[in-house]
Amino acid sequence: MEQQIEKIHIVGLGLIGGSIALAIKQEFPAITIAGYDINQSQTEIAKTLTVIDEIAADQFDGIETADIIILATPVEQTLSIIAALSSLSLKESVIITDVGSTKQKISNHAASVFGGNVQFIGGHPMAGSHKSGVIAAKAHLFENAFYILTPMEHTSRESIGILQHVLKGTKAHFVEMTPAEHDEVTGIISHFPHIVAASLVHQAGRFEDNHPVIKRLAAGGFRDITRIASSSPAMWRDILLHNKEKLLALFDDWRYEMDRVRELVDELDGDALFSYFQEAKDFRDGLPEREKGAIPSFYDLYVDVPDYPGVISEITGYLAIEEISITNIRIIETREEIYGVLRLSFQTDVDRERAQKCIEKHTDYKTFFS
Ligand SMILES: NC(=O)C1=CN([C@@H]2O[C@H](COP(=O)(O)OP(=O)(O)OC[C@H]3O[C@@H](n4cnc5c(N)ncnc54)[C@H](O)[C@@H]3O)[C@@H](O)[C@H]2O)C=CC1
Ligand SMILES: O=C(O)C(=O)Cc1ccc(O)cc1
Numbered sequence: 001m002e003q004q005i006e007k008i009h010i011v012g013l014g015l016i017g018g019s020i021a022l023a024i025k026q027e028f029p030a031i032t033i034a035g036y037d038i039n040q041s042q043t044e045i046a047k048t049l050t051v052i053d054e055i056a057a058d059q060f061d062g063i064e065t066a067d068i069i070i071l072a073t074p075v076e077q078t079l080s081i082i083a084a085l086s087s088l089s090l091k092e093s094v095i096i097t098d099v100g101s102t103k104q105k106i107s108n109h110a111a112s113v114f115g116g117n118v119q120f121i122g123g124h125p126m127a128g129s130h131k132s133g134v135i136a137a138k139a140h141l142f143e144n145a146f147y148i149l150t151p152m153e154h155t156s157r158e159s160i161g162i163l164q165h166v167l168k169g170t171k172a173h174f175v176e177m178t179p180a181e182h183d184e185v186t187g188i189i190s191h192f193p194h195i196v197a198a199s200l201v202h203q204a205g206r207f208e209d210n211h212p213v214i215k216r217l218a219a220g221g222f223r224d225i226t227r228i229a230s231s232s233p234a235m236w237r238d239i240l241l242h243n244k245e246k247l248l249a250l251f252d253d254w255r256y257e258m259d260r261v262r263e264l265v266d267e268l269d270g271d272a273l274f275s276y277f278q279e280a281k282d283f284r285d286g287l288p289e290r291e292k293g294a295i296p297s298f299y300d301l302y303v304d305v306p307d308y309p310g311v312i313s314e315i316t317g318y319l320a321i322e323e324i325s326i327t328n329i330r331i332i333e334t335r336e337e338i339y340g341v342l343r344l345s346f347q348t349d350v351d352r353e354r355a356q357k358c359i360e361k362h363t364d365y366k367t368f369f370s
Pocket of ligand 2: 126128130295
């Protein structure tokens with residue numbers, strides 16, 4: 001690599017900024033990472049946890065010596081930071097990237113502000129969590145996830161190569177596309193599903209007055225399929241405001257989809273309804289299981305367990321011996337009061353596989369993925 005990267009400046013030290021910093025540190029401990037967060041306590045926690053090496057006194061303190069600038073703020077803030085960056089004297093070779101969930105508005109803004117003078121590469125690591133803040137940051141958050149890059153027309157191959165090299169520690173798969181394509185595909189598989197999840201919750205909420213039992217019944221499958229409705233309202237507000245055009249088209253498409261299935265129900269067309277579900281099942285069953293997608297997976301392992309006291313501590317005990325961390329645990333079903341299904345959630349696919357082997361080694365309980 002021709003250009004030596006010595007210093008990286010990160011603005012926004014939350015979940016994503018912190019996770020990227022940790023991933024870079026893991027791979028390149030010699031690179032100095034300076035960081036700033038408008039919320040001073042985030043900056044201080046980031047320094048205490050050695051997520052960053054240096055605290056920048058303000059957004060741009062020391063930025064003129066940075067080789068790479070990473071903007072990891074909410075998308076609206078990213079726009080104003082880009083505008084402010086254009087009036088600073090930055091290194092001629094500086095590479096600027098962001099991590100925002102939307103790309104068209106940010107890329108248009110960068111193009112109008114920087115023109116062809118700056119190597120700006122839009123970025124979106126397509127993994128995350130409903131948690132926020134640096135405290136939730138993890139070096140392996142993006143492992144096996146797609147990391148979309150939306151370079152500008154004039155962005156050099158060399159700059160893209162340098163950025164990917166520096167982000168190697170994320171262990172993500174880099175994919176390049178245009179900002180428009182990015183916003184359309186993420187609209188379909190991430191932004192719109194968040195709207196649908198929130199709307200299902202609203203619908204259940206509206207019916208709750210007449211059916212107070214709804215909350216209790218919703219504790220199982222409904223809670224699972226609407227999990228993403230618990231994500232950050234501020235973040236999702238901003239994402240929707242940025243991706244208006246693509247989302248409006250998806251609302252129309254969804255309305256068509258609902259009308260189509262509504263008609264099948266109205267006409268009591270059992271064959272067509274069967275096909276409707278069969279086709280959806282075929283498409284979904286064909287989705288890759290091992291890649292991390294935009295919506296975080298839980299890496300669940302199911303275990304058929306006999307219904308006797310102490311079975312949970314037995315299993316968690318075996319996992320503890322092999323130092324396998326669980327992120328969630330739940331009995332999701334009891335069958336005839338003889339067997340229950342225990343759902344164990346893990347941070348990574350590797351942990352899940354280790355857990356499966358561990359349980360199979362120590363017990364006769366049947367395990368399965370889904
Ligand atoms: N949370 C997720 O799962 C994912 C989020 N993203 C994108 O990453 C970006 C950051 O999101 P998160 O890290 O999740 O949020 P976060 O809330 O954990 O972190 C954002 C940080 O930016 C700081 N901030 C806000 N305005 C600032 C400013 N003007 N100057 C300096 N710092 C400022 C906040 O204090 C906060 O600590 C967003 O653009 C989001 O769309 C991308 C992929 C996944
Ligand atoms: O938090 C959630 O609900 C997610 O689906 C994670 C996520 C949020 C934003 C992204 O741009 C990518 C992934």
